[in-house]
Amino acid sequence: MRTLGVEEELLVVDPDGVPVPWGPQALEAAARWGEAETVTEHDRATRGSGPERDDDRGEGDGDDPVGHLVPELKAQQIELGTRVCRDLAGVADELRYWRGRADAAAREVGARVAALASSPVAVEPVPTPGERYADMGETFGLTAQEQLTCGCHVHVSIADEEEGVAVLNRIRVWLPVLTALTSNSPFWLGRDSGYASFRSQSWNRWPSSGPTELFADAADYARVVADLVATRTIVDTGMIYFDARLSEQWPTVEVRIADVALHVEDAVTHAGLVRGLVETAAREWRAGVPAPEVRSEVVRVAGWRAARSGLGGDLVSPVTGRPAPAADVVTALLDHVRPALADTGDDERVSAGVAAILERGSGADEQRRVHRESGDLTAVVRAAVVATHAG
Template identity: 70%
Template sequence: MGVEEELLVVGADGVPVPGGPAALATAARRGEAEDVDQHDRADRGEDAGVPDDARLVPELKAQQLELGTPVCSTLGEVHDQLRHWRDRADAAAVSRGLRVAALGTSPVAVDPVPTPGERYDRMLDAFGRTAEEALTCGCHVHVSVGDDEEGVAVLDRIRVWLPVLTALSANSPFWQGADTAYASYRSQVWRRWPSAGPTGTFGDAAGYHRLVRAALATGTVLDEGQLYFDARLSATWPTVEVRTADVLLRVEDAVTLAGLVRALVETAAREAGAGTAPPDVPSEVLGLAAWRASRSGLGGDLVHPRTGRPAPAADVLADLLGHVGPALADAGDQARVTDGVHALLARGTGAELQRRVHRETGDLRAVVRAAVAVTAGTDAAEPDAGGSR
């Protein structure tokens, strides 16, 4: 498995700053990053000469950068790699007088600045204000599968649980200086992209690829990389990629998410092997479940994947843990992931921490400063979790 995180680049005053390309240029000199020119050349299919261990890359907006772990086998490795690459991203930003923050959206008002590059220019031209205003940070989890047939069998069976992952990761309550009343407003902004959201069942790999071809044939998206389904087959790696989460404020919460995603994939693969049919839930109902998860996070009812009815978030998470329990146990992850879920229920998501800081200070810039500290692991809000139990 592997994890990708998008981070905000911010100044000392808490305002996002278009310093991502400069920070990445510093990191590229250390062999840790693709700079903007390398990334743009790679998108055009040219040899950019990127070091194999470069794990920091540009994003759509210059107020962002992205990190990605190498392939990991254990949650302890995921933790250590996320901690390492968050530190390297922060060090690159510090070299330019800036910091990074794991926030799904900016709490303070900001004018997004596009990252230079041919692909990003095409996106801005094609999608107008949707691309202009998009300054959101997500977390994507990749889990390996044997082939496309297994991958599609997994996609068909995990789709009903994906809104629960949105609720668990909620970390974007503020937008342009105001409280949105959502726990994950990033999810609402993200749904503006034409291909974003839940999908129906595909049946088999041929059905998945037919849909991909049909979507590309509309000319609405630039390429397969812009098929922003909630979960998809990676076009680059032999993985299922789950894309519904906000970037999580705490490293350990990202580890919990990764453990749940891997267990969901393994459980789905076992169900498919046993001939268990995927749940028959319309994508329209999944869209409603996703909206509800975005609205309340873990602070209210969620739509239960098994019943389609509202249920307390704690009950839904308990049923999720039960659903994936054998896979967690077989991977040696059960104690760590169960404790991680209980910790989220007890102290709240990143959205709840952001609102708590705002209530205490009345200052959205203080919210960003608190997020910088937690992202860096220097705040007591993040537990010490340096390896597998």
Template identity: 70%
Template sequence: MRTMGVEEELLVVDADGVPVPEGPEALAVAARRGDGEDVEQHDRADRGDADAAPETAHLAPELKAQQVELGTPVCETLAEVDAQLRHWRERADAAALAAGARIAALATSPVAVDPVTTAGERYGRLVDDFGQTARDVLTCGCHVHVSVADDEEGVAVLNRIRLWLPVLTAMTANSPYWQGQDTAYASFRSQVWQRWPSAGPTGPFADAADYHRLVDAMLQTGTVLDAGMVYFDARLSARWPTVEVRSADVALRVEDAVTLAGLVRGLVETAARDARDGGAVPEMRPEILRLAAWRAGRSGLSGDLVHPRTGRPVAAAAVLTDLLEHVRPALADAGDEERVSDGVAALLSRGTGADLQRRVRQDTGDLTAVVRAAVAATTEGDPRAAVGASS
């Protein structure tokens, strides 16, 4: 069975819902409690080594001081992913509380914020080199790692899953607000992220050597700082034998993150089987995939998506159902079919994190209430614990 791990970026917010630069203090608390990353790992990350997070579970810094990152250990089952995410969200929140704040699984801040860059040489270089793009960005994503045999299998997987990645953006959409305004997008994080020059979809690769040649050519342009800044929607890990899928918003609810992890593992296994069976790499130009990703960020699950097989607009619910059917044999073999099917049904019934945020705003007229609901949903699982709004 393929193993998996999940990394989540989380906002650190005050009682008024404003992101506050207490991430470093919260991480210092976590380190004293044995929950934070060690100094060597932090230094390696700041030097720009790709995938610098330790293999074990951790809390770690991010580009902005109003964020922290959590990472699960390597997991074999979705039940483990669920338990680990709940545990590390609780540990992150406890550390934030000690610093006078809370954590919120929001992919952008609903209220206006002035992002503060975390201290560190590499973070400073990002701001120096990329200017307003680096100064503005305060976004939180979710990255899912799934094990592969080697880089050859990993590239065969990347070639086949790339068509489905916009669907993952749609189902995790959790960022409708930016600087206090409704953006009219379900995932505005995905739009902001595209400002980085190395972000987005890729074309197919001939083999692992072809993939690595492209990465080397990108580095030789002098535009990206290092391999860690190769921000493809899905990429090979530079340090671990995994494929890393990076297209999702951080999910508001743990159960949606678990559904995402199950679908990603199902996609990886389905793609690897197809490659072993000699299946052809599906054709879709990266320009069309970029349009599909934009569409997913614009409407989430509430409108049409570009269907990965036809390139035509189809209702999002139908596309998500087709994704489930595409990976169903792999889900069944991993024992994930019931849990992921139920998770997809729940998403289609109650909507995404973006849908919840907008319902709370409509019910209360208050973006602070949106953040309170998100804080409750992040650790307690029930946004109604903070505000009387439909979940």
């Protein structure tokens, strides 16, 4: 069974619902408990991602690095990472635990954390102190300065890089469906963006982001990464911001397409779908099934459409390449991965999670409902704080 782990970025907000740059201070508090680091993304990439813990939460893999709280690009953020899990029950336990620890750290400085992929209220993003983040701000201008977004990254184990590249080639056409299903950023700094996931629009301003073309093999993937770094445009390999990539430090495929989920169970559903996609793709590769030869331009358009309408309109079907109702396309994704879900015992939980999201709507739909009822964007944030820690 493939192991998996999840990273989430959370927004730090004051009791009134306004994002505040108190993430570094909150992490200092958590560091005193042995549950946080103050290293940058690049530093983590070179030496691992978190402290070792010896406890009985979830189904963690005891020999692997475990959960952690770390800084992100902006001081209004905290990132959490689960330890390696063998099942979705473990993922759920880990996410609840680390969301709770992030919130406890924020409470130490008079704040809370909310699983919002963008800030509903207008705020000036404040960069987290550090040489790398300062370098990014100088190099990328407004793209870096305005980047206050919170995503969810799912890592799924692979046998080796050849299998990983084969997986990347086969899951790319399905990733826009995950964008729609996880959309949770309709508001952008004080106004309705008109998108279900405006985070993805902001994120894709980075020069190394988005979908990729098909790779011939692992060596081809490595050459593309090396060529990107050789342009001296991106700061380092940590800025390989593909929708899905091979992890630098772990033997995993890392899927980076999703908004952070408002509800823990929605994040668990997403993680289950990602593991199902990875396993399905690996089986197809071993069986000699070729990867879909869909141009990256078409995948990018499918991603844009998913970000724009979320679950409220048509999506581009990965099967036909034509528009179809969002519920039908999401159901096609579920059917595509169902054999893999059945083999890991995830079918019932993931199917129920997908049905729940289709019935009540995405996080973006929930945010807009709160705003329609209250007329107050800070009320959206306060409701998100409650939803983040429900259950």
